[in-house]
Amino acid sequence: MPELPEVETIRQDLRKKILGKKINDFVFTKKARLNKTTKFFVDFFVGNHFAEIDRIGKLIIFVLPDEKHVLLVHLKMTGQLIYKKDDKIIPGGHSDVSTVDVPNKHTHVQFHFEDGSKVFFNDIRRFGYLSLETIEKLEKIKSKYGIEPLTDNFTWENFAKIFAGKKSTILKALLLNQQIISGLGNIYVDETCFDAGIRPDRRVNTLTLAELKRLFASTKKIIKKAVEERGTTFNNYLDADGKKGSFVKFLKVYGRGGQKCVKCKSILTKTKIGGRGTVYCEKCQK
Numbered sequence: 001m002p003e004l005p006e007v008e009t010i011r012q013d014l015r016k017k018i019l020g021k022k023i024n025d026f027v028f029t030k031k032a033r034l035n036k037t038t039k040f041f042v043d044f045f046v047g048n049h050f051a052e053i054d055r056i057g058k059l060i061i062f063v064l065p066d067e068k069h070v071l072l073v074h075l076k077m078t079g080q081l082i083y084k085k086d087d088k089i090i091p092g093g094h095s096d097v098s099t100v101d102v103p104n105k106h107t108h109v110q111f112h113f114e115d116g117s118k119v120f121f122n123d124i125r126r127f128g129y130l131s132l133e134t135i136e137k138l139e140k141i142k143s144k145y146g147i148e149p150l151t152d153n154f155t156w157e158n159f160a161k162i163f164a165g166k167k168s169t170i171l172k173a174l175l176l177n178q179q180i181i182s183g184l185g186n187i188y189v190d191e192t193c194f195d196a197g198i199r200p201d202r203r204v205n206t207l208t209l210a211e212l213k214r215l216f217a218s219t220k221k222i223i224k225k226a227v228e229e230r231g232t233t234f235n236n237y238l239d240a241d242g243k244k245g246s247f248v249k250f251l252k253v254y255g256r257g258g259q260k261c262v263k264c265k266s267i268l269t270k271t272k273i274g275g276r277g278t279v280y281c282e283k284c285q286k
Helices: 004-018 038-045 135-142 156-161 171-176 186-196 209-228
Strands: 023-028 052-056 059-063 069-074 079-085 088-090 107-113 118-123 129-134 269-273 276-280
Touching: 004 052, 004 059, 004 079, 004 209, 023 038, 038 129, 069 079, 069 135, 129 135, 156 209, 171 186, 171 276, 186 209, 186 276
Parallel strands: none
Antiparallel strands: 023 107, 052 059, 059 069, 069 129, 079 088, 079 118, 107 118, 269 276
C-alpha cells in the first residue's frame, strides 16, 4: 500500500502539473468507485479545475475553486495516480510498473486537461476510491486522523501522550493505527522500529522514556528521508522529470526477511504481527 511518502510525492508532482488547468473531460468505467453518480461527476468536473492539492495521512485532497468542495482520493492497496502528457509519464502509488502504460484494463477514471495532459486513476484490486465532499465533511474526516510526522502537531508532547495508558497494545499495531498516527504503513513502521532499536512486537507499556524518545526521533528521520527520496515505489521506473522513488536502497529490514542484518550480520526474523508481515533483527532490536 502506498504510504505517506509515496502519497506526498504524488501530491507534489501533481501540484506542479495540473493546478489551474481546465478539465475538458471526465472518463470512467463501470468499475470506478465513486460516491456519486457518474453523471454528477461529469457535470461537476468538466469545465472546472483544481485550485490546490492537499493531503492528510494517505488521503489526497483536491481542492475545488468554489472553496466549498473537495475531491478525496484514496489509493488503498493497489491504487495509482499517473500523469501523462504526450509520451512523458509521471507515476505514483502502487509499484506495479507493468500497469503504468495507460490507459489499460486497470484504469477506471481519467481526467483530461485543456493542454492535452491526462491523469489516470488505476486500481488493480479496486479498493481505492474517489469521493466528492463538502468542506464541512472534510473537517469531520480530518478529525479522525491522528498526529502526522513532519507536521506541526507531531511534537514530542503529543507523541508521548498517545502512549499513555496503553497497557496491552503492541507497538506496531499502535503505529499503524491511522487514528493515532496518520500516514505510517508497514514499510516505514518496520524501518522506524529498526532505526530506534526497538522490537515491533513490544507492548507499549514496556517502553522506557529513552526508548520513546528514540522512536519519536526515528519516525521523523525515516519519513523525512523517504519523502526526500520520493518514497519506495517505482524504484526502477524513471519518470518524465528523470526522477525515481529511490528509498528502496535505504531499506534496512522491510522485505529482507531471511537476509543478513546490515548492522550485526545476523539473520533477520520474518514474522506476522497483527496479521501484517514484519521483519526485525533480534540482536539489534530489544
